[in-house]
Amino acid sequence: MALISQRKEQVIIDWLAQGLPLVSRPYQAIAQELNLTEQQILNIIQHLQQKQKIKRFGVIVHHRKLGYKANGMVVWDIEDNQVEQLGHCMGRFDYVTLCYQRPRRLPHWRYNLFTMIHGQSRQEVIRNTQKMINACHLQQVNHEILFSKQCFKQRGAHYQSPPLLKAAIG
Secondary structure (H helix, E strand, O other): OOOOOHHHHHHHHHHHHOOOOOOOOHHHHHHHHHOOOHHHHHHHHHHHHHOOOOOOOOOOOOOOOOOOOEEEEEEEOOOHHHHHHHHHHHHOOOOEEEEEEOOOEOOOEOOOEEEEEEEOOHHHHHHHHHHHHHHHOOOOOOEEEEEOOOOOOOOOOOOOOOHHHHHHHO
């Protein structure tokens, strides 16, 4: 691949940080705005991932706008050697919007697997958690459901150019 300028990399990162356009071909839409081809955009994104300038893509679910008023983070104390298997089991449910591992913070925090469950009521979140417990055989696993009390601003990652780069392209 031909060398990609830092300026072009930063422009793509800035576009992606705003969120993908809600169209059937979002990379093509970005390409048109930047006077590039869709394939060029995909190549640049792949290049940025290889350089670890982009580490992951994520989805922000504005659950309240979708009618889900209850939001429960279920925290699990899973045996470390079972996290991957049980995480895959939990992640297959359509009501689970996040499923990820975090390190334990002993002695105060023993939980290492987190699942976000949205529902139209607290009771729905509790019922869905119980369905997941039954389906994934989690009856003996310690867990807690932590319900949100308020909605914070949700947005994707925001990257800033280093000052020297800003001056060079400014």
